[in-house]
Amino acid sequence: MNLTTEQPAADAAALSERTIASLMADVLRQLGEDPAREGLAKTPERFEKAWRYLTSGYRQDVQEVVNGALFTVKYDEMVIVKDIEFFSLCEHHMLPFFGKVHVAYLPRHKVVGLSKIPRIVDMFARRLQIQERLTQEIAQSLEQVLDPLGVGVVCEARHFCMMMRGVEKQHSGAVTSAMLGAFRERKETRDEFLALVRQHSSEF
Ligand SMILES: [Zn+2]
Numbered sequence: 001m002n003l004t005t006e007q008p009a010a011d012a013a014a015l016s017e018r019t020i021a022s023l024m025a026d027v028l029r030q031l032g033e034d035p036a037r038e039g040l041a042k043t044p045e046r047f048e049k050a051w052r053y054l055t056s057g058y059r060q061d062v063q064e065v066v067n068g069a070l071f072t073v074k075y076d077e078m079v080i081v082k083d084i085e086f087f088s089l090c091e092h093h094m095l096p097f098f099g100k101v102h103v104a105y106l107p108r109h110k111v112v113g114l115s116k117i118p119r120i121v122d123m124f125a126r127r128l129q130i131q132e133r134l135t136q137e138i139a140q141s142l143e144q145v146l147d148p149l150g151v152g153v154v155c156e157a158r159h160f161c162m163m164m165r166g167v168e169k170q171h172s173g174a175v176t177s178a179m180l181g182a183f184r185e186r187k188e189t190r191d192e193f194l195a196l197v198r199q200h201s202s203e204f
Helices: 003-016 020-030 043-054 062-066 116-125 131-146 187-198
Strands: 070-072 079-090 096-106 110-112 150-159 173-181
Touching (some): 062 116, 062 131, 079 116, 079 150, 096 116, 096 131, 110 131, 116 131, 131 173
Antiparallel strands (some): 070 110, 150 173
16 A cells, blocks of 8 residues: 555545535635625535535436336337526536537337436536536437437537636537437438427527
């Protein structure tokens, strides 16, 4: 055993004995605040509770979310769920980014209950993320669960880390996409999806 590997583990053990709330009281002090004043007295506990919820996606997996809601069908048209609202947290600044996700897939032999798709989006959004990975993870999990002919995911989001910090305000909106299978290989499929996404596109 050498000290250089043992030391961080010891620090981590010491840290894990402290609650997020007590650590946040220290953060408030570091920021020049008085965590004992009336308005802040319960803020560290509220922060912990909020952040446990906002990162609850770490404690879920796709199988649990889908929970067997898979149905065998003879349906080979595109299934599309548009305008799924999401709120996530950028892993670089731990500030929110939020927007809409549009999901489509071409069934091979199975479809998933429609209400499950927003729940899959939430599961990945409630983790520290970057928009690109969030988009990919949604697409890959549907591919894994459904074995479809293809999956397309488009994500439109605005990032507080850009909007609030006064940097690159004009670039605070970003669009990412992930195209798998037929959506990657067939231009007509991809174009059909993108046209449906643009139809009565929201005020976003
Ligand atoms: Zn950021």
